[in-house]
Amino acid sequence: MQGSSAARIAxxxxxxxxxxxxxxxxxxxxxxxxxxxxxSDGSSDATAAVARAAGATVVELTENAGKGHALGAALAATDADYIVMLDADLTGLTPAHLGTLVRPVLDGTLDMSIGVFEGGGFVTDWGNKLTPHLSGQRACRREWLVGVPHLTDERWPEPAITAHLKETGARWDYVELPNVAQVVKEKKRGFWKGAGARTRMYAQLLTYRARRK
Known part of the structure; x- marks a missing residue:
């Protein structure tokens, strides 16, 4: 995909x-x-090492300051024209999915595309479709993304991005990512720790507007 256009994608x-x-x-x-x-947002495991071994450029943050801060650090490490944002816990992902995500942005149809899961599993499909505006799978121009107010201030950047889409009148839409899913927090951390982490995440995500008034 990268070689088909002069524009750089990161x-x-x-x-x-x-x-x-x-x-x-x-x-x-x-x-x-x-x-x-x-x-790597202050990871205490081998996240940075395995990502580097797989071929990524890795920015290692010393403290766990949240996804927004980590996203800002990643954006500072590239000056590519277009950005594809992905969560690190995806399963079933293929290069074709990334093409589906970025294509409407490259051809000028959309300013941002937002990926939603389809057929990847009941739990992640249901959660993604219930709150698709919170999806971490997105594509847009880097210039637009770095201009989002409060992008790096928030532990979870998706509400800030969504608010900026509405405020700027940007063209956006959802695109389906068939057979893609996420490893749920309850599976990664154990049921009770995972459920607690999920509750805190949604509390921060869903109170963004009230906190920013």
Whole structure:
């Protein structure tokens, strides 16, 4: 895909303790574009090492400051024209999915595309479709993304991005990513720790507007 256009595409992947999945995500992304940046958000496991071994440029942050901060660090490490954002815990991802995600942005149809799961598994399909505006799978111009207010201030950057889409009148739409899923927090951390992490995540995501008034 990268070679079909003069425009440069970078895949950026914020990651916190995702040693079990991030390498596979990086390897798929590297089949799509040579520019893959992983920002390890103060990970205490081997996330940085396995991502680097898989071929990514890795930015290692010393503290776990949140996905927004990690995304900002990843963006600072590339000046590519277009950005594809991916979560580090995806399964079932292929280069074709990345093409589906970025194509409407490259051809000027959309300013941002947002990927939603389809057929990857009941739990992640249901969660993604219930709150598709919180999806971490996105594509847009880098210039637009770095201009999002509060992008790096928030632990979770998706509400800030969504708010900026609405405020700027940007053209955006959802695109389906068949057979892609995420490893749920309850599986990665154990049920109770995972459920607690999920609750805190949604509390921060869904109170963004109230906190920014």
């Amino acid at each position: 895949v950026v992947i914020p990651a916190f303790n995702e040693e079990g999945t991030v390498a596979d995500v990086v390897r798929v992304a590297r089949q799509f574009t040579p520019e893959v940046v992983v920002a």
